[in-house]
Amino acid sequence: MINERMYQLGSQPNMIRKLYAYGLDRKAEVGEENVFDYSIGNPSIPAPAAVRARIEELLEEPAEQLHAYTMSPGLQSARQAVADNLRERFGIEATFDKVYLTAGATAALYISVAAITHPGDEVIVNAPYFAEYKVMTESAGCTLVEVPMRSSDFQLDIDALRQAITKKTAAMVINSPNNPVGCIYTQENIEALAALLIEKEQEYGHPIYLISDEPYREITYGADVPFTANFYDDTIVCYSWAKSLSLPGERIGYVYVNNRMQDADNVFAAVCGAGRALGFICAPVMFQRVIETCIKEPTNVDAYAENRKILCSMLDELGYEYIPPDGAFYLWVKALEEDDDAFSEAAKAHDLLLVPASCFGGHGWVRASYCIGPESIKNSRKAWVALKKDYS
Ligand code: PLP
Numbered sequence: 515m516i517n518e519r520m521y522q523l524g525s526q527p528n529m530i531r532k533l534y535a536y537g538l539d540r541k542a543e544v545g546e547e548n549v550f551d552y553s554i555g556n557p558s559i560p561a562p563a564a565v566r567a568r569i570e571e572l573l574e575e576p577a578e579q580l581h582a583y584t585m586s587p588g589l590q591s592a593r594q595a596v597a598d599n600l601r602e603r604f605g606i607e608a609t610f611d612k613v614y615l616t617a618g619a620t621a622a623l624y625i626s627v628a629a630i631t632h633p634g635d636e637v638i639v640n641a642p643y644f645a646e647y648k649v650m651t652e653s654a655g656c657t658l659v660e661v662p663m664r665s666s667d668f669q670l671d672i673d674a675l676r677q678a679i680t681k682k683t684a685a686m687v688i689n690s691p692n693n694p695v696g697c698i699y700t701q702e703n704i705e706a707l708a709a710l711l712i713e714k715e716q717e718y719g720h721p722i723y724l725i726s727d728e729p730y731r732e733i734t735y736g737a738d739v740p741f742t743a744n745f746y747d748d749t750i751v752c753y754s755w756a757k758s759l760s761l762p763g764e765r766i767g768y769v770y771v772n773n774r775m776q777d778a779d780n781v782f783a784a785v786c787g788a789g790r791a792l793g794f795i796c797a798p799v800m801f802q803r804v805i806e807t808c809i810k811e812p813t814n815v816d817a818y819a820e821n822r823k824i825l826c827s828m829l830d831e832l833g834y835e836y837i838p839p840d841g842a843f844y845l846w847v848k849a850l851e852e853d854d855d856a857f858s859e860a861a862k863a864h865d866l867l868l869v870p871a872s873c874f875g876g877h878g879w880v881r882a883s884y885c886i887g888p889e890s891i892k893n894s895r896k897a898w899v900a901l902k903k904d905y906s
Contacts, residue, residue, distance in 0.1 A: 550894035552882035557760040586795035588615030604741035615797040617765035619754035628788035635684035642876035668697040691730040694881040696839025708746035729754040730842040732813040766801035850905040866897035
């Protein structure tokens with residue numbers, strides 16, 4: 515008999531994928547230029563030329579060598595490149611033996627949660643949040659506890675988090691720069707969080723791990739992104755090159771267990787165990803090799819900054835309310851009615867594809883992914899105008 519939960523997960527793809535699929539059908543029907551697809555976070559800029567050059571170079575190697583398995587956590591040289599990069603950029607004494615290469619941030623998150631929780635534990639997330647957090651938490655037999663971010667500035671609400679932490683809290687997930695809001699938690703905010711977690715660890719006598727999900731780390735518009743592991747020892751970093759190097763389909767990222775963690779060796783062993791138990795061993799090998807040499811390639815943030823400018827000034831002019839994003843490539847726009855699902859449907863009628871907040875454990879807002887061509891953003895003006903008119 516099939517597993518009912520898996521059946522539900524598989525037969526009801528999340529709203530983002532549904533909207534994206536709808537957009538593809540609509541484009542075939544009415545023409546690509548007439549559909550304004552702000553649904554999915556697929557980078558619109560190409561991967562750096564160095565990635566292609568590296569792949570071409572690798573293809574010269576004997577195939578049996580190139581495509582061979584690596585050790586489960588990845589090639590030592592690629593893990594070393596990650597550790598060196600973390601040390602150079604953030605001054606942390608990272609070592610390769612605390613780096614586990616994964617098939618993207620998703621695998622990194624599943625591995626991390628499985629490694630440090632037991633069924634019945636609680637995992638805190640800050641709402642709105644990336645929808646897969648719920649699936650990964652429940653897959654580990656844990657309960658997701660949602661704590662809204664501060665509505666005034668979309669920072670972590672330390673007082674609310676204090677109320678939410680219990681003796682069952684095993685972990686908290688944070689994501690900065692944030693999907694879907696685009697906010698970046700300030701150093702002051704991260705320091706306050708670290709102080710709270712330390713206090714609660716002492717009170718309950720067990721670690722509370724902070725899983726820092728950082729696929730948008732390099733996509734910022736001026737604000738600094740504090741490196742969480744420098745502020746809280748019990749941090750596990752989950753990273754992906756999906757967005758920074760525009761490689762979402764290649765599935766490459768990592769788990770980094772903070773070297774400063776008291777039981778870092780054991781946690782890393784559990785990470786390896788979780789990788790094994792979940793089948794996430796030996797991340798795609800070609801891209802381990804690509805990362806090894808391309809890790810310092812800069813992210814082309816200019817293209818997203820330009821899109822952000824075009825979209826924000828258009829919405830300013832049309833009188834929409836939104837949260838000015840400090841990072842990532844998402845705009846959190848206030849829905850023109852309480853029911854964000856209905857608002858998203860109303861937008862869809864104008865071929866304007868916006869993801870309702872309900873997808874992210876929020877309500878009353880929609881998310882617009884502006885990692886699309888600037889022309890499409892400009893051309894979407896008429897759809898935004900028509901949508902506004904529906905509510906006037
Ligand atoms: N975490 C967040 C916040 C994301 O937005 C995404 C992807 O959009 C992921 C994790 C998953 O990244 P990956 O594609 O590397 O699995």
